[in-house]
Amino acid sequence: MSDPSKDEPLGRDSPFPNSDTDAHEVMLDRITNRAFNEWYSEQQFQNNILEGQAYFNGPSPPKDPEQHTPSKLLQCHRKTSYARKNAPREGTPPEGLFWIGSEFEKQVVVPFLQAMTTPNTYVANSLWIDTEIAIGGTELSLRGSTDPAIVTADAEPLFVTEIKTTTSLDHLSEPKPHHRAQLHAYLYALDQEYDHSITKGLVVYGSRKTLNIESFHVRFEPKFWEHVVDWMQTQTEYEQSSELPPATPERDWECNYCSFKHRCGEAETPYIDTGCDGLLPVFDKYDRQNLQEYLEAHEDHNARLTPTLAHHFPDLVEKFGVYDWGCSACGSSFDWDGVDWDGNVDDLPFCPECAEAGELVTLSGPEAGSQLNVDPE
Template sequence: MPKDEQSDTSSTIKSSSSSDRKPATLRRKQLVDAISNDSFNDWYQEQQFTENILEGKPYFNGASPPPDSEKHSPSKLLQCHRKVRYYAENSPKEGDPPQGLFWVGSQFEEEIVVPYLLEAIATDETYVRNSMWIDTEIETNDGTVRLKGVTDPVIVDADGDPILVTEIKTTSSLDYLDGPKPHHKAQLHAYMYALDEEYDRSLQDGLLLYGGRDTLDISVFHIPFDERFWNKSVITWMQAQTQYRANNELPPREPAFDWECNTCPFRNRCGQTSAPFQDTGFTGLLTGFTDYREPNLREYFDAYPGAKLTPTLAHEYPVLAEQYGVYNWKCRGCGSTYAWDDVDVESDSPLCDRCAENNDLQTIVVLGPNEQNVDTP
């Protein structure tokens, strides 16, 4: 081959090789960018959505209607009344959902505790049920309250009747656990009381089993049914929560435990942070606030069909803006409205053009959460 032809071929090969590497680098960058916390949460949410349909529980995929004032979930007992009300009214949740904690707790119960109870604890005369439904009414001096929910594993007899109720919880480390937590104790009491009523059995004992997420060691507490604790703490709490619901009242900002505000998905709405919000009602999105995940927003819109996005969130979630609409900006002075995308959301104090023409400097705002009109279900 002539020298000049050989040179041309070499040049062609080198150019082709360089061209091939460029798309590979681009593909690699796209893969790196695609793997993120947001995409993982979206994928996991879709997995849960599909699984609920597969298991015949599509009702878990949307917002639950607010419960009757007298109905209570054992898992919410003794906790912050305001937080429980926010949950019940499907207020928009802030931040990322604690899916990891739920998943770890579920796996610990299903993959470790239930096999342990089946293989090491159950006898020839006793068996293990994964869970048992409860639905019982309790007459009190202030009226009727109702408990409805599902237990953790229960040791039963050959007829399937309960003998010993358990409540399974996971915690970051057993090193920080100095005894049964009151709200878990209340939850176990609710199961003992309800199953005793429904099966006419003398259920006076339960077990609280904590698993450490760091070591998978367990700590077990025997919980005898305590009549005084049940009446003075649990029944009293249910009566108070019933009254808040019956009166459609926002309970006082009084967390029952120190940890509640740190993990609460309504802490900005409530006023427990430096954000400029306080004692916000059950509906409406916080203006200028972006710490809402898309699944939580969809759940809120499912509960309140007339709700819309704020302009700030519309820029974050354009697809949701197309589906659900966006609140307009409004001038407090003349009442003029502006489309959400006609105003710079980064501006601290956008001015009304119409008022400015009359030398009247009026700022335009987005309706606050308590002013946003929503259709109640």
């Protein structure tokens, strides 16, 4: 076998240099979390086009106040508004959890349900629901897709399921309220659509560690559904009045894992009760994918990078542009790269104008609520 170090040099366009050591270094540079996330995102993008689902590429348009999605029911009102209005998400998107949940449903639960069906019953991957609920002079809209359903040979539903994955099944004695609400939404909508009664469902939890499952039978309960509809009406009223809802987590620990905890005020950063629009001015914890989705969703409203994020993602500057640094004391503004700064948000640059006058005032990007629709000139 020939010695690789003595082989002829690789072609000019080859990704690897002429030594194993250099090739190893190139691979180390290439195999990063960022590269993996970008690769996986591109795979999803291409697959959506392949499957005729290009509408999944990019963020969903903001929901009308009256329109609701089953998966968002009975959750924190403020978190729901942030998500429905495409507020910029903080941290890294839990793509792995979404993928595991989808694959668990497709590769494990659906085949299991097919094996458990009785004669003349079948499994449908999902059913579309679209129904209206009249309450208090308002027409609420409920749209979405169910998880697998047991159907007749004519594809008419007999009962539906809601499949969830979780870290552990310990201490799980009943369905979580928002999962129960989600299933109730499906039952209500399907019962309205079909001639026969559809009042039963199944919430199935699967452990991501062991693949064990825990299932709970759920019967449609009018009283509980009234509670869910009241929640929908309240959410609609907040959004119709352009009011930021209160933070109402189901459990205290939920704020720690919320994608909006910094703008909400539930983190150790100087932000609180921030509205749905705009990037936090000197915040640098936005994931690249989340950031791009936000900027693309608000491109028509002149969304741009903050100076802080321009230093972190300089390759996005040309595509999206950057807001100026601003001084709250003298009102001066400066190009994002026109002041000396190393990108450390704990040590922000000082205003040159104020410094000349003997005062040290730190610069900042524009406040979140004032960013969109700013004149680019």
